[in-house]
Amino acid sequence: MDMKATKNSTVVLIATLPKSGTWYARIFFWCYDQLLQHTEDYLQGNFKLDLVNALANRNIPETSTHQSTFGVDRLFTCHSVCPGFSENHEVNYPLWKALNYCAAAYNGGETLIRHHGEWDALNPKMNINSRIVYLYRNPLDHLVSYYRHVHHHVDEKQRSKLLPDGTQVLIKDFHDFVFGYDKLSAFIKHYYSYKQMQIRYPQQVMLVSYEELMFNPYHVFYKILSFIGSPPNTSAKLQQFNEALALAEKDSLMAVEAVLNRSFVGDQIGNEKHLRGGEVGKWQRYFSIADIEKIEAILNSFDISLKEFTLWPNDYCWLSDMNGERKYIHQVDFFKQQMLILNAKMILAQSSLKNQEAEMSEIQTQLLNQQLSLSWRITFPLREINLWFKNIILRLTLKKNENNHVKHAD
Numbered sequence: 001m002d003m004k005a006t007k008n009s010t011v012v013l014i015a016t017l018p019k020s021g022t023w024y025a026r027i028f029f030w031c032y033d034q035l036l037q038h039t040e041d042y043l044q045g046n047f048k049l050d051l052v053n054a055l056a057n058r059n060i061p062e063t064s065t066h067q068s069t070f071g072v073d074r075l076f077t078c079h080s081v082c083p084g085f086s087e088n089h090e091v092n093y094p095l096w097k098a099l100n101y102c103a104a105a106y107n108g109g110e111t112l113i114r115h116h117g118e119w120d121a122l123n124p125k126m127n128i129n130s131r132i133v134y135l136y137r138n139p140l141d142h143l144v145s146y147y148r149h150v151h152h153h154v155d156e157k158q159r160s161k162l163l164p165d166g167t168q169v170l171i172k173d174f175h176d177f178v179f180g181y182d183k184l185s186a187f188i189k190h191y192y193s194y195k196q197m198q199i200r201y202p203q204q205v206m207l208v209s210y211e212e213l214m215f216n217p218y219h220v221f222y223k224i225l226s227f228i229g230s231p232p233n234t235s236a237k238l239q240q241f242n243e244a245l246a247l248a249e250k251d252s253l254m255a256v257e258a259v260l261n262r263s264f265v266g267d268q269i270g271n272e273k274h275l276r277g278g279e280v281g282k283w284q285r286y287f288s289i290a291d292i293e294k295i296e297a298i299l300n301s302f303d304i305s306l307k308e309f310t311l312w313p314n315d316y317c318w319l320s321d322m323n324g325e326r327k328y329i330h331q332v333d334f335f336k337q338q339m340l341i342l343n344a345k346m347i348l349a350q351s352s353l354k355n356q357e358a359e360m361s362e363i364q365t366q367l368l369n370q371q372l373s374l375s376w377r378i379t380f381p382l383r384e385i386n387l388w389f390k391n392i393i394l395r396l397t398l399k400k401n402e403n404n405h406v407k408h409a410d
Contacts, residue, residue: 001170009121012070012131013113014077017190018105019145020137020210024078024248028050028221030060032244036069036237043236049197051247052259070230074118078109082132082193082205082362083234086122090196092302100341101186105158124201131228137210138309139187139295140283140295147177166347184298185334192302210312211280217245242384250278281312293322297330 014029015021032048037386041047054060066072101107113119124132132383137145150158150171160168171177178184198205205306206227213220227229232241246252287295295308 010073010129011118011121012072012075014120014133016078016135017137017142019142019149021135021213026060028244028248029309031247033066033069035240035243052256056260076113078112079106081107081190082197083119085193085197086124098310098338099185099189100182100338101189106186106190112220121372124204130204130206132205135210136191138311139288142187143178143183144283144286147174157397164344164345166351188302196279209310214278215299289308297327298334305366
């Protein structure tokens with residue numbers, strides 16, 4: 001992107017941790033934008049949003065332009081690590097870079113943003129007009145919710161993990177999901193990038209917890225709109241703001257999914273839904289104290305603590321200071337596992353490359369055979385024509401010889 005254009009672009013990213021309010025935010029902003037576009041008709045009672053039809057036809061995109069409504073050149077709502085973080089290396093960057101995660105699930109938005117040429121425009125260091133809002137969730141509830149989502153996913157690969165030898169097997173259970181592969185490291189990779197960038201660029205990067213969004217959506221969305229420079233500061237806008245909130249609230253969206261009889265994305269088995277309870281504190285039914293200690297130790301490797309999050313109940317007496325040696329063992333085991341995962345991915349990539357090479361070789365052989373076949377199909381008629389001419393010439397020659405013989409006899 002042109003540097004001048006980057007500095008002048010008003011680009012907004014509503015980045016979300018998976019299962020942390022992505023669709024809530026996306027639908028709210030779409031509804032609010034639609035209402036603002038049709039302000040006159042809406043205020044006269046002549047405009048009504050058809051959210052069911054919009055979702056049924058997948059008309060609510062991850063990216064949109066809102067110059068006339070929000071004063072924003074482009075708005076992205078997607079999963080992505082924080083733009084600019086990789087370019088702003090800090091002390092833990094080498095460790096952060098070594099963390100494994102499913103790029104498609106946690107960072108698919110980067111590809112989308114780069115496709116639109118806006119990655120640099122969202123870098124706070126390069127563009128003072130960029131605004132980034134990060135919706136995150138406490139890691140324990142995030143892991144519980146994401147496990148349930150993956151467990152019912154239509155794509156078997158989503159329900160699988162890589163073994164050290166590069167083979168894929170189905171994830172056995174919740175504990176295997178959290179500690180047996182890359183989901184905890186994925187949370188750290190995501191959250192840490194935004195936490196550090198918010199410290200550096202507090203005027204351009206804002207962190208909002210999913211728990212706060214659930215407890216007080218009015219306050220959260222009003223705060224976000226104000227942060228991006230478009231507060232609902234007129235009576236008409238406030239009315240439309242409240243209408244958008246009502247359309248995007250959990251009960252409303254769950255009713256829409258019931259009508260659709262599928263998840264918003266259509267990625268769940270049967271009629272499993274994307275939205276569930278959104279309960280805060282559900283993790284208590286899944287994690288043991290030993291699990292919590294292990295997670296806390298791993299988070300501490302990146303100066304993150306469970307005490308930063310709304311876990312409910314807000315009583316951290318159970319999160320006692322652990323023995324330093326135990327913490328070290330948990331951290332070493334975690335990074336050993338990261339190396340094993342990376343090695344497994346390399347083995348899989350090499351295997352995939354070999355398969356691709358074999359496929360290419362087979363395709364080349366098929367093409368060669370086709371070329372030979374086509375060559376035969378072209379040359380065979382020519383040979384037939386040539387033979388036909390030769391026969392004609394031979395007959396003419398024989399006829400001529402016969403005539404000469406007759407003349408000679410006469």
